Amino acid sequence: MSQHQPVGGRVLTLPVLIFGTLFLVALWILAQRFAFGLGAVTNLNNGYPWGVWVVYDIVIGTAFGCGGLALALTVYVMNRGEYHPLVRPAVLASLFGYALGGASAFFDMGRYWNFYNIFIPSNMNLGSVMLEVGLCVFAYVIILAIEAAPPVLEKFGMKSALAKLNRVLFVVIALGVLLPLMHQSSLGSLLIAAGDKVHPLWQANEMLPLLALVSAIAMGFSIVIFEASLSALGLKHPLDRPLLASMAPIIVGLLAVFLAVRFGELLLAGKLGYVFSSGGLSLALLVETALFAFPLVVLLNPANRQRAKLLFVAALALLLAGAVWRMNAFLIGFQPGAGYSYFPSTQELLVTLGLVAFEVMAFIVIVKMFPIFKGHGQQAA
Amino acid sequence: MKRRDFLKAAGGGALVAATTSGTAQARPNKEPPANAVGMLYDSTLCVGCQACMTECKKINGMPPEQAFGDDMWDSPADLSEKTLNIIKLYRDGDGSVKDRETDGFAFVKRHCQHCVDAGCVSVCPVTAMRKDAKTGIVTHHEDVCIGCRYCVYACPYNVPKYEFSKADGQIRKCQFCNQAGVERIDQGLLPGCVEVCPTGASLFGTYSDLKAEAERRVALQPGENTVYPRGMLNPGSGGYAQPGLPPHEKPAPQYQPEVFGDADDSGGTQVLHIAAVPFQKLGLPDLPERSFAARSETVQHTIYGGAVLPIAALAGLVYAARRSTVGKQEGDDSTGGQQS
Ligand code: SF4
Ligand code: SF4
Ligand code: SF4
16 A cells, blocks of 8 residues: 555645635636736736746746656656655646646636647647647646546545556656656747847757756756755655755756856857846846856755755755746846836736645645655654 | 666667757748738838828728827827837937938838748747748738737747737737738738838839849939839739839939848848838847747757657657556555655
């Protein structure tokens, strides 16, 4: 039998109620978006057609949802079974990250009722990065849902379904690695077609898919550390520190690759001059680079990896770094020309906040009710 | 630990895929259709009457805009979902002399450029932006458009506009007066803006004729008398027979030596510009020779061409996942792997 157990405890706690309220606020704003149009609640305009809903909820949110990918890569591809206890919580968190990314894509879509056209072969434009992202994210949400099904099947004692699932699980797992590799790189490629409208400091052209992918995987490992640390704290659940620490070398490697490609591209394309001469954007680059460099420096030292707090802070910095790089590339460094400006409206931010609140709330509720975490108390901390 | 097995399998597959799918096949810029139509906007002929803006609104059923408050006339600030065509003013210093860069002014007409290698067509996931195989006109099809606004994000000329203020908003852009229900070109009519242009500043014709005409004009000696057609250049050319106002004759101005919309502007645009003032001053972008669309599609096709690379990678991954799950599974929980 599975050694996973529900965490248990009261479901309707104060945090859950607060998160629930924030989610209701988001729903109310979304109702207005559907009734009166995107312009009624957002500051989007025809210079900045993509705002925080695209850039945070989809581009950054799904990168935060790469915990499942990171663990699938280690457990199943690199065959490191010792990470297995982390898989279920990570898959669940990924499912939420991606499902909400998908939901955001839907309500951000200006003509959502035409959404089905991306599935009609005669309408597909195979050269479009957006098509690849749309189809691939959609498929991955389904894969994540299948990967997240076992705890539910276990809880309701559906043994035969579980056995059937187990027989094909390796195919599901393989797809669960391939699909995010595809669309996480494509999310970077989205910027290539925008050409000069993306500031040279971020328009890395052919290097964008690589940068996006490498940073997304690094963010995946970081989110596993982040979630494991937080849920150990919040749900009074033992923390397997050595296990988390052993991810640090992988993160260091990915960070090194990211920074080398990032600055190598600037150097080879002769764009280093922009590093200091771009005013506010130079500052944005500085913040971004500092956030990437911090976890690299901290985690290079093996002693630091064993210190739970430092490991946590390094993971947090990396998550912020990946988020800031995406924000800079898609929005802050996006320059449609004179006369256009964008800063998210309160409603846009409240919707994003409400969705994150929903994610956290649902995660808490589910781990209390379903066997997600490995048996608590029995695990060496 | 059998990591090496996997790396061999996946690496081998990827290598085969990479070599067979021809990674190096960069997609070149697209070429215009043989009988492509086009428009030549000669800034030096434009008198700023804005008759073209009014006619454009009439044909496309669009209301006037008052961007600067309580104006008495249609006064949009820029292209928008209600303004598909705009005459903009360049002004420098005291703005006293027409078509002079310093202490002068000049007009520029902005609408969809009907790019030869159109970014909007390249990025649209559902083919809602289409380039006609015969005319090269780029039309929009809201019946399939999902409203993702990637075309708005990627168009180098900021042309497509989404109606943010509506619950069922759609993308709006100049469709060369040839969208379903209007079809002026198919009916043998001139684009609305060309038909009403009193000076021939907006001139219709085949793309190749117009390019030759543009090149002829910029090579003229300033002051040299020359004939300026109105309506259509070479009526009947390419099978497009269009009536127009009679031509007029006048001395040539001092043109900038370049034609905007040549093949070296990211593959070119079927709307060409010539002017007396540098194009960047008029707000036209300085684009690289290789189109962003070509660059983006090359990356996509390199990774996904024939789905070879993804399938090879999947094969490697299935192999690896099977090895690390099957056999460790007896009585184990579902997500495979081993118990720690
Ligand atoms: S100007 Fe913009 S909208 Fe018009 S064809 Fe070119 S890319 Fe498309
Ligand atoms: S908004 Fe419509 S036309 Fe523009 S890229 Fe998206 S689906 Fe295509
Ligand atoms: S071709 Fe038609 S739609 Fe385009 S600017 Fe001229 S009048 Fe307007």
